[in-house]
Amino acid sequence: MGKGVAVVVGGSVAGLACAHAVAGAGWDVVVLEKAAAPAAGGGTGAGLGLDAQSMETLARWIPGWGLDAATLPLAVDLSRATDSETKAARTLARDDNFNFRAAHWGDLHRRLHEALPPAVTVLWGHQFLSFEAPDDARGVVATARVLRTGETVDVTGDLLVAADGSTSSIRRRFLPDLKLRYSGYCAWRGVFDFAGKESSDTMIGMRRAYPDLGSCLYFDLAYKTHAVLYELARSRLNWLWYINGPEPKLTGASVTMEATDAMVARMRDEAERVWCPELARLIRETAAPFVNVIYDADPLPRLSWAGGRVVLVGDAAHPTTPHGLRSTNMSVVDASALGRCLAKWDTELTPARALAEYEAARLPVVAAQVMHARRLGRIKQGLPVDGEAEGFDVRMATAEDALQLRQSTMPFFGGAPTADDGGL
Numbered sequence: 001m002g003k004g005v006a007v008v009v010g011g012s013v014a015g016l017a018c019a020h021a022v023a024g025a026g027w028d029v030v031v032l033e034k035a036a037a038p039a040a041g042g043g044t045g046a047g048l049g050l051d052a053q054s055m056e057t058l059a060r061w062i063p064g065w066g067l068d069a070a071t072l073p074l075a076v077d078l079s080r081a082t083d084s085e086t087k088a089a090r091t092l093a094r095d096d097n098f099n100f101r102a103a104h105w106g107d108l109h110r111r112l113h114e115a116l117p118p119a120v121t122v123l124w125g126h127q128f129l130s131f132e133a134p135d136d137a138r139g140v141v142a143t144a145r146v147l148r149t150g151e152t153v154d155v156t157g158d159l160l161v162a163a164d165g166s167t168s169s170i171r172r173r174f175l176p177d178l179k180l181r182y183s184g185y186c187a188w189r190g191v192f193d194f195a196g197k198e199s200s201d202t203m204i205g206m207r208r209a210y211p212d213l214g215s216c217l218y219f220d221l222a223y224k225t226h227a228v229l230y231e232l233a234r235s236r237l238n239w240l241w242y243i244n245g246p247e248p249k250l251t252g253a254s255v256t257m258e259a260t261d262a263m264v265a266r267m268r269d270e271a272e273r274v275w276c277p278e279l280a281r282l283i284r285e286t287a288a289p290f291v292n293v294i295y296d297a298d299p300l301p302r303l304s305w306a307g308g309r310v311v312l313v314g315d316a317a318h319p320t321t322p323h324g325l326r327s328t329n330m331s332v333v334d335a336s337a338l339g340r341c342l343a344k345w346d347t348e349l350t351p352a353r354a355l356a357e358y359e360a361a362r363l364p365v366v367a368a369q370v371m372h373a374r375r376l377g378r379i380k381q382g383l384p385v386d387g388e389a390e391g392f393d394v395r396m397a398t399a400e401d402a403l404q405l406r407q408s409t410m411p412f413f414g415g416a417p418t419a420d421d422g423g424l
């Protein structure tokens with residue numbers, strides 16, 4: 001028997017990270033996830049960048065994490081300008097002390113799942129519907145639908161952890177008026193698999209145009225647009241391309257949009273116009289590119305509700321644009337901080353003190369990081385910031401202007417405080 005039972009809603013990166021951390025604090029954990037099964041590995045999702053703090057934290061949960069070949073170094077953060085007329089590239093800003101690692105979402109998710117301790121039960125195919133946290137009683141009761149059978153089940157615990165992503169229904173219950181904010185652009189994304197094709201013209205061209213692939217996070221900026229490129233383990237190149245435009249209509253809760261053949265064809269033609277021939281070719285040859293509509297939200301006033309029985313983590317707590325590579329990194333630190341706070345306050349009858357400390361540690365950090373990522377995205381997309389009439393124009397940018405593009409400008413870049421280290 002653990003010290004309490006935590007019901008975690010959502011079994012993606014934030015949910016599974018919390019399961020590790022909360023079980024590490026001596027609790028039993030039940031995860032409710034609507035997906036039918038864990039990610040199979042490399043097939044689901046695309047690339048993500050992990051900072052040193054996340055790598056260290058993940059290594060506590062996943063045996064061998066960081067010591068094997070599952071991640072590649074991102075030692076360099078490099079921003080370059082592409083002249084769309086001549087296709088010439090010039091360096092804007094280069095940071096050789098970046099110290100991130102590139103991972104594949106599917107690999108990270110699979111490894112987090114495989115390493116879960118026995119105190120964690122994951123109920124796949126369980127769609128969370130609602131919860132009760134009666135005023136006059138301790139504990140929470142979560143109700144879920146078993147998607148395979150249609151039956152409804154109740155799961156009782158002492159704490160409800162909302163890890164149900166950027167469109168969180170649990171957050172909506174406490175903050176019904178909080179709306180996601182469309183950033184003004186969407187991202188085309190793709191993973192190019194070059195296994196067995198290292199000596200193809202495409203890859204020879206890519207290695208020539210991007211000589212630091214394998215250890216570098218490339219940002220290519222053109223007029224009012226930018227692209228991101230880096231290599232992943234097991235012969236894959238991950239790319240993203242942000243395009244300004246009106247907000248598309250989305251159906252359902254997902255921020256990923258189905259791309260029609262006509263949309264893909266138009267995007268590939270446009271890539272020829274904007275980018276150097278090597279990147280345009282890579283984009284043309286990538287199978288099944290997809291579109292993410294980019295949203296974030298203004299920082300939340302609180303992360304814990306219901307007298308310290310409900311807590312928000314991950315994208316549910318801080319939907320963010322991806323420009324500071326924060327989403328997964330914030331999720332990992334949320335989990336770690338939550339686990340430390342629960343361990344520290346484990347003599348309390350309810351987790352309220354622990355959640356207050358978690359909130360005090362995380363709220364200022366995630367608020368600053370979300371707002372910085374928003375600003376960085378707008379700068380790179382040439383959209384006005386700070387009330388200025390004109391946005392950043394990469395064609396005229398000086399080396400000094402370009403310093404603001406570096407990833408190291410992110411608040412708490414060197415690591416965020418957690419409950420243990422006196423940062424509260």
Ligand SMILES: Cc1cc2nc3c(=O)[nH]c(=O)nc-3n(C[C@H](O)[C@H](O)[C@H](O)COP(=O)(O)OP(=O)(O)OC[C@H]3O[C@@H](n4cnc5c(N)ncnc54)[C@H](O)[C@@H]3O)c2cc1C
Pocket residue numbers: 009010011012013014015032033034035044045046047048104105106126127128129163164165166169313314315316327328331
């Ligand atoms: C399939 C998938 C692939 C991804 N690929 C990438 C990637 O390649 N690169 C990247 O940077 N980020 C990716 N992400 C997003 C990334 O995981 C998050 O941005 C970040 O790590 C924070 O994760 P999160 O767990 O808070 O949110 P999310 O990853 O969005 O997870 C929320 C989880 O909650 C579950 N959920 C929501 N509502 C309910 C409900 N009512 N009942 C039960 N379960 C529910 C969802 O099914 C999902 O698993 C991906 C997310 C998913 C789900």
